Every structure is written in structure tokens, then in C-alpha cells.
Amino acid sequence: MPRQDRRQQRLFCVPQIRQERVTMGIDRRSFISLVAGGVAGSLFTPVIWKSLDDVSIWTQNWPWIPRLQYGEEAKVPALCKLGADAYGIKVKTVAGRPVAAEGDADHPLSQGGICPLGAASVHMLYSPSRVKNPKLKDGSSFKDISWEEAEDLLAGKLKEAGAGVAMISGDETGSVTDVLAGLVGKAGSDKTFLMPGESAPAAAALAMIGGDGQVGYDIENASYVLLLGADALGSWANVARNGKAFGASREKGVKFVYAGPAQNGTSAVCDSWVPCAPGTEAVLALGLAAVISAGGRDRASWPGYADFAKFVQSAYAPEKVSEITGVSVDVIKGLAQELVRTGRPLVLTAAGAGQGLGAFxxxxxxxxxxxLERVNTVGGVRILPWSPKVVEAAPEKKALLGADLVGYLTSVADGATEAPALLMVHAANPAYAMPNLAKAQAAIDKAGFVVSFSSFMDETAAMADLIMPDCYAFERLDDAYSPYGSGQPNYTVAGSIIKPVYDTKPAGDVILSVAAKAGLELGFETFEDVVKAKAEALGADFDAMVEGAPWLGEEFPAQDLALWATPLKEIPVAAKDGKSLALAPAAQLKVGSAKIAIPPFNTNAIRFDEMLGKDMYVLMNGATAKNLGVKKDDAVKLSAAAGECKARVRIFEGVMNDTVVAPLGFGHTAWDDFSRGKGDNVYKLLAAEAEGETGLSRFATARVTVSKA
Structure with a gap:
């Protein structure tokens, strides 16, 4: 075809194509009709609905889909030991499976109350940080082994170590500690230690006035309570019981006064807050004693009174105490007058972090x-009998409290004491929660073979050579005798609620089995036999206690007490240098304790002004921040001789001048994603020194420098 004709053909075709498109077009009304018809057709055809039904059934059968458990509901008595205390709770179960925890109204240390860790206790049963079976270190990781292999290995290590064995426990109330200490004693060693707390210095302080026993406080029957550093409603001792006692006091007109370096949950509800420099609360106590002893009352007939009065009046005059503590002279005198005029005053002296005070x-x-004549009397300090000893090879509780773990680990790290050939750790995390932390970690690393009985992959378990995971609290039999601060003797026993979720075994039974294999029999075949023996020694009904009825003692040892039975000495206080700040470590149970990291669901309770991203906040007032040249949200570094921490600045006017409040509970390097890598570990800043007279370590007073990071 000629080119011109082809061109004419192309031109002719264009109108035809356009005409065809116009013919096939659809207008708005036709489109709506088409859509409506399609929808109607879909509604009335069974094919699509059958397909959707098949898909839904198929997806519901995926093995990882959680399913509701149906069955009988019950509330079972249990023990909470996740903090520094131990008390009864009730666990709600559905078809035998724990689903929630609440306070136990029938338990004297709960009275229906529960702490943040107790409320999260069921969550920890299924924590991703649970150790699910025995593990043996294999290079830089672990390999799974059987229980028989683990027990045989530990028994062999015990035979090899001989007397070169040591133990650390974080449970000062339970009989598993007695069994483990008995094993160490049977091996010929006296290296049995508890984690730092306030029971040991309190017992030593009681001995200084001629007493002998565990120390308790009858808060419920006091008419005036002075909290010198004791964050009683936040983290000190049994906060559930403390909270109930405080609530009841409101109706009785009991006055609560809190003295500490910063406002907190306790100071917010107390009748008054007395700002007092961190670590100097004991100095305030002696200043109050100086004012009271100079008040004119004749106490000349009291044994030791003359020497005591002379000491406090010369060394702790109100003016000097005011300079050290930051409490005005008028306030000191006013507090002293209130204590004298009140019928049943009670003074609780503690470190803000619940540990670190020395015996003096x-x-x-x-x-x-x-x-004030308030020792061993109603509404005052109570002296409780020691727990009965049923494991013959174990040391007496008083001796166990007198062994200083901080000093031992420091000495091992420094090479002054031989490292143990075998170190066993139960219910404790010394690789995280210790002063002189770097030296504690170095000492653990020096041990020939480290065994952890932890239920969780904590920092100490991560350093261990062998992990023999204990059953979690609800999976085993457990007991607790008179936790520190209890107002009367008490003993609680709780049975298992659920079978072990993983391949774990109760530590008490494992230790007894290993002891038998090593030829170091302790006189008991099962841990239940140990608990029954203790119940019998107390005259308690084991079966009744397992059902939820704790044993309560009514007898308090008669004591011949006297001031100056042991001469007091001046309390060392870190000098102000104009460059450093006083450090106030603060415990918060919602983010864990010395034993437990942040429970998974408790991450929701961390406020925006407590963490920024993965950085924790430290608190200081505006004047202090201005002097340092820092402002809100600035990244800073806290430095001390023992170590350093990083944080962000939060301005809070409820903090004393030249003071920085740093939260405990952050800075984990093990556990799980809910706690690992969040914030920094304040224990790195705490340096301990030993009291020459008692051998106990003190670390409640520390100073740090703060600089921009």
C-alpha cells in the first residue's frame, strides 16, 4: 500500500476507535447499579461466608494461639519473698493454674495488703528469664545437662573442695538457707554468708545494750512513729504490713514523722517531713538523745546512763548535729520534746535503701x-527469739548474721583471703546487688567453681559454672520465720500451688540429695522433713500452716538492757568539700529488688519522668543543678571512688540542697529484655568500709561528683 494510502487508513481508524470507547463507557448511574448488584450478590451467596468460616477455624487451631483455661476458681495461700521481706499472700487459681495474686487478710504481715512485687509474682512464674533446666558452662555459653549429671557433678566438686567451700544466701528467713549452711558446715567450712541487709546491724546494735535476739518493731501499738531514713511505706521491711498499720493510725491520731533527704511516697502521707542529709539519720538520733538527756529528768540510777549522757551531750550537741544533718536546732529540740511527751513513741532508724547502716x-x-524506755515493750522495739536450729551442722542464726559478706568478697578480690574452691549461691544476686561491686564480681570470678540455684538468669547465674534452677515460689514448699521488723514471732509455711512449669527442682531437696551423694548427710531425707522439724520445735501445726494459718508466738525473751553496755563512738560522716554531692540511693519495689529485676508487666509502671528512652533519671533540686551547670534532661555522669553511673537530670524541688537521689533496681546486664540495658546500676557507686569493733560493713554514706556526660 502506498505511503499516502497507509496514512489515510490510519486516520480513518482513529475515529472508529474513539467511537468504540464511547460505546463501552459507563455512566454514574450504571456504576452505582453495578456495585449495588455485586454487594447484594455477595450477601446472598454462601461461598464467601463458608470460606471465611474455614479460615477462622484454621487460624484458631494454630498451636501458639493462647487458650482460656476453664475450671474451678480458688484462692490458695502462698509466700512472697521477692523483696527484702517475706509475708503471706493469696494466689487466685483457675483450674489449678495461678492467674493473679492479692493480699492475705488472715496473715499478720499482709492483713490484706500486697507490695508491687507481690502483685507481679504470678507474672514471674512465666518470665522469659526463667532458667528451664540444669545448665553447665560451655565456653562463653551454657549447654543443657540432666539433673542426675548436675547432682553428680556438684557432689564431686564438694568432695574435691573439702573445707574450701562457701555459700551466699539472700533468704534469711527460710530453711533452705539452713540446709545449705549445714552442707557447708558439714564440709568443714565456716564461710556461710547472707546478703547485706538490716537484720545483722540491728542484732549487733541490740547486743550493744545487752540484748540477744532478732529485732522487731510494734508499729501497730505505737502512738508516735519517727522514721529516721526508713521508707516504711515504699521499700523498708514489710511495706504491706507497714501500710496497714499506717492506715489504722489515722483513726487513732498517731503521728508519723519522716526524716530523710528527699520527699517520697512515705513523706507525702506522713504528718511531717524533716529534711535530713542522706546517711546522717543516726546522727540525728544521737542529737535527739542529747536534748532528752539534758532535759532534767533524774536517770542517775540507770546503769551506764551517766557515761551515755556525757557522750551524746558533748559529741552531739544540737548545733553540731544541725550542721551535719541540715536539720535546724529548733526542729531537733521540737522533735525531742514530742518524743518525751508522747505516751508510746517508737523510733525506726534505717538507711534509705534498706541496707548499708553499720552496727553503731x-x-x-x-x-x-x-x-525513751521503749525497748521490749508494747508499741516499741520488740526482741524476738531466734529461729530454732534444726539442721545440726548449720551455724546459729546469730553467727550467720555476724558473718560479713562484703568484707569477705573484698578480701578475696584483693588477694588477702583465699578464693573458695566451690561457691554456692541461693536466692541471691551478689554480682549485681553489692557495694564494692567490682570487687564482688572479681571475687566470684576467682572462685574455682560457682553454682547458682537461681530460678532466673540473673547476673550471678550468668557468671556461674553450673546452674541448678530452683523451682519458683509457687512450685515448691517454702517457709519464713519472723522477717526483720516483725512485731511478734511468726512462722509461715506455704505448699506448692502448681507443678513445675519447667524442668526445675526445689533447691532444698536438691541440696539434701547432693549432700547424701557426697557423704555429707544432714539428717534429713527431704526438705519437708526439715520444715516439719522446725514447726515441731516451735510447737506449730505443720498441716494447719500449709492450709494458710501462720504460727504466732506470744513470748518475748526477758532482757537485762543498759545504756553504754558497749561504749558508743562518733559516727563517721563524709565531709562536705564543695565539689561533690551527697548520694541518696532509693529503692523502688516496682522496678525490682536485690533479688528480682523489673517484672515484665511492671515496665508499664515506670513513669516518663523516671526514664528517658533507656536512660534513668536522677533527682536534684534547681539550685543544685544550677551550681553544677546542668538542666532538665541533661545526660550526666555520677562518679565515686568505687565506680561511675550515667543518667539524666530531673529537677525536683523535694530534694535537699547538694544532694542527688539515684534509683536502685536499674542497670541489669542479664535477665531479659524487660530489664536488661535499662538505666545504670547505682551499686557501682557504693563503697563499703568495715567497722573495726563489729567487723560489719557500712556503706550508707557516699558522695559523688556529677558532670555532663
């Missing part, structure tokens, strides 16, 4: 209570 600091508060 505790003795300051104990002596003040004795001066």
Missing part, C-alpha cells in the same frame, strides 16, 4: 529507744 548507726537509734 543502728545502736544510735536503739539507744534512743532505750532512753
Amino acid at each position: 548507726e543502728m545502736a544510735a537509734g536503739m539507744s534512743l529507744n532505750l532512753l
Whole structure:
């Protein structure tokens, strides 16, 4: 075809194509009709609905889909030991499976109350940080082994170690500690230690005035409570019981006064807050004693009174105490007058973090209570009998409290004491929650073979050579005798609620089995036999206790007490240098304790002003921040001789001048994604020193420098 004709053909075709498109077009009304018809057709055809039904059934059968458990609901008595205390709770179960925890109204240390860790206790049963079976270190990781292999290995290590064995426990109330200490004693070693707390210095302070026993406080029957550093409603001792006692006091007109370096949950509800420099609360106690002893009452006939009065009046005059503590002279005199005029005053002396005071600091508060005639009396300091000893090879509880773990680990790290050939750790995490932390970790690393009985992959378990995971609290039999601060003797036993979720075994039974294999029999075949023996020694009904009825003692040992039975000495206080700040470590149970990291669901309770991303906040007031040249949200570094931490600045005017409040509970390097890598570990800043007279370590006073990071 000629080119012109082809061109004419192309031109002719264009109108035809356009005409065809116009013919096939659809207008708005036709489109709506088409859509409506399609929808109607879909509604009335069974094909699509049958397909959707098949898909839904198929997806519901995926093995990883959680399913509701149906069955009988019950509330079962249990023990909470996740904090520094131990008390009864009730666990709600559905078809035998724990689903929630609440307070136990029938338990004297709960009275229906529950702490943040107790409320999260069921969550920890299924924590991703649970150790699910025995593990043996294999290079830089672990390999799974059987229980028989693990027990045989530990038995062999016990035989090899001989007397070169040591133990650390974080449970000072339970009989598993007695069994483990008995094993160490049977091996010929006296290296049995508890984690730092306030029971040891309190018992030593009681001995300084001639007493012998565990220390308790009858908060419920006091008419005036002075909290010297004790964050009683936040983290000190049994916060559930403390909270109930405080609530009841509101109707009785009991006055609560909190003295500490910063406002907190306790100070917010107390009748008054007395700002007092961190670590100097014991100095305030002696200042109050100085004012009271100079008040004119004749106490000349009291044994030791003359020497005591001379000491406090010369060394702790109100003006000097005011300079050290930051509490005005008028306030000191006013507090002293209130204590004298009140019928049943009670003074609680503690470190803000619940640990770190030395025996002489505790003795300051104990002596003040004795001066007020408030020791071993209703509404005052109570002296409780020691727990009965049923494992013959174990040390007495008093001796166990007198062994200083901080000093031992420091000495091992420094090479002054031989490292143990075998170190066993139960219910404790010394690789995380210790002063002189770097040295504690170095000492653990020096041990020939480390065994952890932890239920969780904590920092100490991660350093261990062998992990023999204990059953979690609800999976085993457990007991607790008179936790520190209890107002009367008490003993609680809780049975297992659920079979072990993983391949774990109760530590008490494992230790007894290993002891038998190593030829170091302790006189008991099962841990239940140990608990029954203790119940029998107390005259308690084992079966009734397992059902939820704790044993309560009514007898308090008669004591011949006297001021100056052991002469007091001046309390060391870190000098102000104009460059450093006083450090106030603060415990918050919602983010864990010395034993437990942040429970998974508790991450929701961390406020925006407590963490920024993965950085924790430290608190200081505006004047202090201005002097340092820092402002809100600035990244800073806290440095001390023992170590350093990083944080962000939060401005809070409820903090004393030249003071920085740093939260405990952050900075984990193990556990799980809910706690690992969040914030920094404040224990790195705490340096301990030993009291020459008692051998106990003190670390409640520390100073740090703060600089921009």
C-alpha cells in the first residue's frame, strides 16, 4: 500500500476507535447499579461466608494461639519473698493454674495488703528469664545437662573442695538457707554468708545494750512513729504490713514523722517531713538523745546512763548535729520534746535503701529507744527469739548474721583471703546487688567453681559454672520465720500451688540429695522433713500452716538492757568539700529488688519522668543543678571512688540542697529484655568500709561528683 494510502487508513481508524470507547463507557448511574448488584450478590451467596468460616477455624487451631483455661476458681495461700521481706499472700487459681495474686487478710504481715512485687509474682512464674533446666558452662555459653549429671557433678566438686567451700544466701528467713549452711558446715567450712541487709546491724546494735535476739518493731501499738531514713511505706521491711498499720493510725491520731533527704511516697502521707542529709539519720538520733538527756529528768540510777549522757551531750550537741544533718536546732529540740511527751513513741532508724547502716548507726537509734524506755515493750522495739536450729551442722542464726559478706568478697578480690574452691549461691544476686561491686564480681570470678540455684538468669547465674534452677515460689514448699521488723514471732509455711512449669527442682531437696551423694548427710531425707522439724520445735501445726494459718508466738525473751553496755563512738560522716554531692540511693519495689529485676508487666509502671528512652533519671533540686551547670534532661555522669553511673537530670524541688537521689533496681546486664540495658546500676557507686569493733560493713554514706556526660 502506498505511503499516502497507509496514512489515510490510519486516520480513518482513529475515529472508529474513539467511537468504540464511547460505546463501552459507563455512566454514574450504571456504576452505582453495578456495585449495588455485586454487594447484594455477595450477601446472598454462601461461598464467601463458608470460606471465611474455614479460615477462622484454621487460624484458631494454630498451636501458639493462647487458650482460656476453664475450671474451678480458688484462692490458695502462698509466700512472697521477692523483696527484702517475706509475708503471706493469696494466689487466685483457675483450674489449678495461678492467674493473679492479692493480699492475705488472715496473715499478720499482709492483713490484706500486697507490695508491687507481690502483685507481679504470678507474672514471674512465666518470665522469659526463667532458667528451664540444669545448665553447665560451655565456653562463653551454657549447654543443657540432666539433673542426675548436675547432682553428680556438684557432689564431686564438694568432695574435691573439702573445707574450701562457701555459700551466699539472700533468704534469711527460710530453711533452705539452713540446709545449705549445714552442707557447708558439714564440709568443714565456716564461710556461710547472707546478703547485706538490716537484720545483722540491728542484732549487733541490740547486743550493744545487752540484748540477744532478732529485732522487731510494734508499729501497730505505737502512738508516735519517727522514721529516721526508713521508707516504711515504699521499700523498708514489710511495706504491706507497714501500710496497714499506717492506715489504722489515722483513726487513732498517731503521728508519723519522716526524716530523710528527699520527699517520697512515705513523706507525702506522713504528718511531717524533716529534711535530713542522706546517711546522717543516726546522727540525728544521737542529737535527739542529747536534748532528752539534758532535759532534767533524774536517770542517775540507770546503769551506764551517766557515761551515755556525757557522750551524746558533748559529741552531739544540737548545733553540731544541725550542721551535719541540715536539720535546724529548733526542729531537733521540737522533735525531742514530742518524743518525751508522747505516751508510746517508737523510733525506726534505717538507711534509705534498706541496707548499708553499720552496727553503731543502728545502736544510735536503739539507744534512743532505750532512753525513751521503749525497748521490749508494747508499741516499741520488740526482741524476738531466734529461729530454732534444726539442721545440726548449720551455724546459729546469730553467727550467720555476724558473718560479713562484703568484707569477705573484698578480701578475696584483693588477694588477702583465699578464693573458695566451690561457691554456692541461693536466692541471691551478689554480682549485681553489692557495694564494692567490682570487687564482688572479681571475687566470684576467682572462685574455682560457682553454682547458682537461681530460678532466673540473673547476673550471678550468668557468671556461674553450673546452674541448678530452683523451682519458683509457687512450685515448691517454702517457709519464713519472723522477717526483720516483725512485731511478734511468726512462722509461715506455704505448699506448692502448681507443678513445675519447667524442668526445675526445689533447691532444698536438691541440696539434701547432693549432700547424701557426697557423704555429707544432714539428717534429713527431704526438705519437708526439715520444715516439719522446725514447726515441731516451735510447737506449730505443720498441716494447719500449709492450709494458710501462720504460727504466732506470744513470748518475748526477758532482757537485762543498759545504756553504754558497749561504749558508743562518733559516727563517721563524709565531709562536705564543695565539689561533690551527697548520694541518696532509693529503692523502688516496682522496678525490682536485690533479688528480682523489673517484672515484665511492671515496665508499664515506670513513669516518663523516671526514664528517658533507656536512660534513668536522677533527682536534684534547681539550685543544685544550677551550681553544677546542668538542666532538665541533661545526660550526666555520677562518679565515686568505687565506680561511675550515667543518667539524666530531673529537677525536683523535694530534694535537699547538694544532694542527688539515684534509683536502685536499674542497670541489669542479664535477665531479659524487660530489664536488661535499662538505666545504670547505682551499686557501682557504693563503697563499703568495715567497722573495726563489729567487723560489719557500712556503706550508707557516699558522695559523688556529677558532670555532663
